[in-house]
Amino acid sequence: MPELPEVQHVVDTLRPHVTGVRIRAVRLHRNDIVEPMGFDLSKALTDRSIQNVSRRAKRIVFSLDDGQSFYIHLGMSGRLIASEPNATVAKHTHLMIEIDRPVVSQIRFVDPRSFGGIFWTNDDTELGPEPLTISSSILARQLAGTKRIVKSALLDQKLIAGLGNIYVDESLFDARIHPERISSELSREEVGRLCRSIKSVLKRAINSGGSSLRDYVDANGERGGFQKLHRVYGRAGEKCVKCRSAITSKVLGGRTTAFCPRCQMK
C-alpha cells in the first residue's frame, strides 16, 4: 500500500487526531515488530505527548514532548487508523496506542503481512533526498553514480527516498524514459524531465489521496483515488493513453514493470 503519497496522506489525516495529545497506554500484541527487539515501547510512550507527526520518505515519524522520536513503517500491507475504543479489533492488529481524546481515542496499527514495524530511532542517514524537493542537479548527481537501469536506481531508497513500484513506473512514463535506460547515461534534459515528472506524479497522487489497490486506507479509513489515474501501472495489455499502443509488462530488478514501448523508447 504505501509509497510516499499514501504515507503523506496517512500523516495528513492522522495529524489532527494526535497533535498535542497525551498517550495513556500502549497495547502491543506482537513484540517482534518493534526494533530494537525487546525495546519497552510502553515505558517510552506512556504519559508522553505527541508533539507532531511528519513524513520522511515512507516513514511516519512521531515526535514526542521529551525530544525523542520514533517512526512507523507500513511495509506492504500496514494501516494506521484512528479508532473509537469500542470499535471491533481487526485481525492482525499489532499495536494500539490509547490517547487522551474523548471519541477517537485509539491509534491502531494493523498489518497482515507484518513487513512493517515500529522503529525507535531518528537516524535517517541511510535515506536519500526527498523526491518532492530534490533538485534536478542533485538527481543528476545521484543517477550519474550508478550504471544500474533507471527503474532499479529509482527504487533504491539510498539514492532517492520515497518512491516505490507504482510511482517509479508512473514517473518514467510521464518523463517518456524507458525503464531499462542506464542511469548514468541519461542526458541532462532527460533528468530534468524525470525530476519534474516525479514531482508532478507524486503531487497529483497526494491530491487524490494516494492509490488504493487492496489494503491502503488513510487514518480515517478512507480509500484513495489515484489508482483510477494510473497510466501504466497495472495496465499491461491495455492501450496507452497517449499513443494507443499496448502497455508492456516485464520483470526488471525483480519487480513487475509497466511501460509504453512507443512513448518510452530506449
Next chain:
DNA sequence: GTCCATGTTCTTTA
C-alpha cells in the same frame, strides 16, 4: 493447489 502483491534486506552469483 498456483501465482502475484504498493517493501526491505540478505545471500549468492557473476
Next chain:
DNA sequence: CTAAAGAACATGGA
C-alpha cells in the same frame, strides 16, 4: 567493488 538475481519474511486475493 558493482550489480543482478533470487530468496526470504507473512498473508490474502484472484
